[in-house]
Amino acid sequence: MVDIKLGFDKRYKTHRTIDINAENAGDEALIAGWVTVHRHKGKIIFVKIRDSKGIAQIVIKQGEASEELWTIAEKLNLESVISVKGTIIADDRSHTGAELKPLELNVLADAETLPIDLTSKKTETLIDTIFEYRQLSIRRPEAIAVFRIKHHIGQAVREFYTSAGFYEIWTPYVLGASTEGGAEMFKVDYFGEEAVLAQSCQFYKQASIFSLEKVFGIIPSWRAEKSRTPKHVNEFHQIETEIAFGSDETIMQVQEQLVHHILKTVIEKCQEDLKFLGRSDLKVPTIPFKRFTFGEAKALGTKLVKEEMDMDEPEGDLSTPAETALSRHIGEPFFITHWPTELRGMYYGSDPENDDITLSIDLVAPEGVGELSSGGVRVNDADTLVQRILKKDMDPEMFRWYIDMFKFGGAPHAGFGLGFERITRWITGVAHIREAIMFPRTPDLLTP
Structure with missing residues (x-):
């Protein structure tokens, strides 16, 4: 069996974000990825780190974390690449049932201000920018x-x-x-x-x-x-x-x-x-x-585009509107x-x-x-x-x-x-x- 972590250098990561779960509570882990959420609320900084498998949450509390770690966490930018070493703590409030209590945090690559919002909901106006x-x-x-x-x-x-x-x-x-x-x-x-x-x-x-x-x-x-x-x-x-x-x-x-x-x-x-x-x-x-001959599909498509769009189906090939109508109708x-x-x-x-x-x-x-x-x-x-x-x-x-x-x-x-x-x-x-x-x-x- 090939090791699922084959290829990762252990200096950067020993675990993936999906490993930060309640089953592994108490284990020490080193994860690496991209900062996808960074929220500073008083004496607590919430960081979510993304890798190809998902997202893990890191909570940094002032007073518990070292001053150096707190200072680094304060200055994190979205999409900066970080590695975090810490202990997996069970927490029902996390979507994975656990979070990583950090002991070390290193910025592997900082990110500039993004030219596009990677978190907003996709809209027609955003699609070209995407x-x-x-x-x-x-x-x-x-x-x-x-x-x-x-x-x-x-x-x-x-x-x-x-x-x-x-x-x-x-x-x-x-x-x-x-x-x-x-x-x-x-x-x-x-x-x-x-x-x-x-x-x-x-x-x-x-x-x-x-x-x-x-x-x-x-x-x-x-x-x-x-x-x-x-x-x-x-x-x-x-x-x-x-x-x-x-x-x-x-x-x-x-x-x-x-x-x-x-x-x-x-x-x-x-x-x-x-x-x-x-x-x-x-x-x-x-x-x-289900199967329809071309003749059957053409006849039904002609009927559907007339009823649904008040359009006449042209002679010859099956038109795109007719194909779409058939696709929706047959389901x-x-x-x-x-x-x-x-x-x-x-x-x-x-x-x-x-x-x-x-x-x-x-x-x-x-x-x-x-x-x-x-x-x-x-x-x-x-x-x-x-x-x-x-x-x-x-x-x-x-x-x-x-x-x-x-x-x-x-x-x-x-x-x-x-x-x-x-x-x-x-x-x-x-x-x-x-x-x-x-x-x-x-x-x-x-x-x-």
Whole structure:
């Protein structure tokens, strides 16, 4: 078993804030972290110190503490880094049931006056400032809770796939300019040649299943869209999955069990953070999820936007208002299946009974969050793929290596990509997907 405190130098800390509890009363402890609360009331100074695990309270009483310790405590600034050595004292008034009675207090790094309030409640007027000073605002309690939960989501993903016999893969981030079509790409110079940042790992995860059969990866993607909606950013991560000998039915089962496992894990391990974010009522979804064909979803979405917003649903793709209305109306995760071929990429396989329909799926989250994932059965025949590319008015030569791959044993397969930040947004309840990213990239955010 690996020591939980591995990496900490004992000159700075021997305990974490969560160790300052009634069970450890009487023990001597050395903790280190950031001053998050500093209150001076007469002859008592209350200090709360934050580390990655939580917050511990220190009470310094004039007359009991040494004069040197009192003087240091008086001058503490918020976010100063301190180490405190003392005795753990049981105290029912503390949220942990104990506090640390200090014997020594050292300032390891002083902090200047903060340019942003890290303790005030998040508001619309504060949100821009939060991202202007993102290097500081990630210390806000809400942000810490979100990123701890996101960590456990990532752990749950890897735990789920590993236990189900999948192999994790890593795909290239820099691609030849002709690898993917479209104008929504970030271009980069690659030793004098034009290259792009990957919009997806689609072709590469398909290639990998012809050797590893069942693969997954948490893989970054970049899209140069000037979209400013609550669910779009320019850099994000996808939980990518591809399965040889899979079908539309099997990938729906995988997604159901994956989402079920993620929610179960987070609810078990992140109760305090969920409570802090107002998400205590989050429940593990029941499986199987409800299913609607595209036609059924389109009809219900059209009805809902008319009734709720007095809007007319346009022809073609499912609009964002309709998707949002469906998400709120159904109230639990659900699939939309059998999307029209004209609305899907050239690599989606058709329904054997209707070439105008693909065996493709979107997974939609409740609460207005909307689409979590897209996926489906893939074309696995080179000639069919060429015809699909031509129908999309694209040049097959742009995709030559990808097409040729299917001439050498292209097994039937299916897969999907589920938005890592999108599922984090749903679970944590944050209003905008950028709040689910430590350092988001949007049309308006390039730094920090």
